[in-house]
Amino acid sequence: MQEPNLKNIEKHLIELVRERNLFTTPDQLASAGEYIRHQLQSANLSVREETVPFEGKQSINILGLKKGSDSSSGVFVLAAHYDTVEGSPGADDNASAVSALLETARCLQNSQFKTSLLFAGFTLEEYGFVGSRHFLEQGENGMNNFCGMISLEMVGFCNPQAGSQNYPPYIDSTQYPDTGDFIAVVGNEPSATLAQSIAEVMDQSVPPLSVEKLVVPGRGDQFREVTLSDHFPFWENNIPAVMVTDTAFLRNPNYHQPSDTLDTLDIEFIGNVTKGICKFLETYLR
Ligand SMILES: [Zn+2]
Numbered sequence: 278m279q280e281p282n283l284k285n286i287e288k289h290l291i292e293l294v295r296e297r298n299l300f301t302t303p304d305q306l307a308s309a310g311e312y313i314r315h316q317l318q319s320a321n322l323s324v325r326e327e328t329v330p331f332e333g334k335q336s337i338n339i340l341g342l343k344k345g346s347d348s349s350s351g352v353f354v355l356a357a358h359y360d361t362v363e364g365s366p367g368a369d370d371n372a373s374a375v376s377a378l379l380e381t382a383r384c385l386q387n388s389q390f391k392t393s394l395l396f397a398g399f400t401l402e403e404y405g406f407v408g409s410r411h412f413l414e415q416g417e418n419g420m421n422n423f424c425g426m427i428s429l430e431m432v433g434f435c436n437p438q439a440g441s442q443n444y445p446p447y448i449d450s451t452q453y454p455d456t457g458d459f460i461a462v463v464g465n466e467p468s469a470t471l472a473q474s475i476a477e478v479m480d481q482s483v484p485p486l487s488v489e490k491l492v493v494p495g496r497g498d499q500f501r502e503v504t505l506s507d508h509f510p511f512w513e514n515n516i517p518a519v520m521v522t523d524t525a526f527l528r529n530p531n532y533h534q535p536s537d538t539l540d541t542l543d544i545e546f547i548g549n550v551t552k553g554i555c556k557f558l559e560t561y562l563r
Pocket of ligand 1: 358370402
């Protein structure tokens with residue numbers, strides 16, 4: 278693999294950070310989709326678009342496939358949503374993760390895997406995982422064939438001050454740091470093994486990165502804070518899926534606000550997360 282390049286990540290962020298909403302800024306949502314398509318094509322992936330209808334309008338999922346050598350080993354999905362809520366430029370939510378997704382595609386472009394890897398830019402996550410749900414409902418996506426999934430959900434915000442990290446009430450916060458400078462790997466019971474592998478490889482292969490793992494009981498439905506990304510429709514379909522996140526509103530005060538801007542992000546942190554994801558995929562899909 279090639280090493281993640283912070284200049285590339287910054288370039289992606291500059292292109293992507295602006296409101297990207299189907300109802301208020303549809304042109305900006307569409308150009309973000311166009312940018313993702315172009316970048317995935319530049320990484321030598323075979324790219325297709327999937328039209329996602331919603332409330333009389335439509336948007337697209339962008340899907341870039343890196344075909345593995347063994348078709349019987351299934352397809353692993355690496356995803357990030359690229360839409361925003363109304364009124365937010367969505368730097369952390371979720372341009373940070375899209376930048377990591379695109380840089381991962383570039384870093385792995387010369388790697389050969391046994392298992393196929395699908396890079397997905399999902400749309401309309403902010404309206405209830407509309408894009409990822411649509412993706413799973415499409416027969417042609419070979420729904421029974423998914424061997425795992427990672428949703429990159431906000432991976433660019435750190436706060437090195439003690440007391441900057443909050444937790445939902447069902448988490449024993451004494452078991453976790455109170456400083457908001459780690460990346461969280463979140464799974465449910467069926468994805469416990471996958472979450473363990475991701476956390477372990479990221480932790481070991483990127484020394485400056487602190488990694489914390491959380492596995493919620495059962496399918497995880499009743500733990501609202503950990504269900505809020507595109508991994509959730511995969512959980513509903515019993516596919517092992519993990520969210521990799523800076524923990525969103527439990528740390529970042531700019532969540533869904535006009536203040537979610539590029540200057541609040543830690544680009545080196547995004548680079549470290551990207552490297553950890555690349556290392557994991559290289560190990561797991563080989
Ligand atoms: Zn989001």
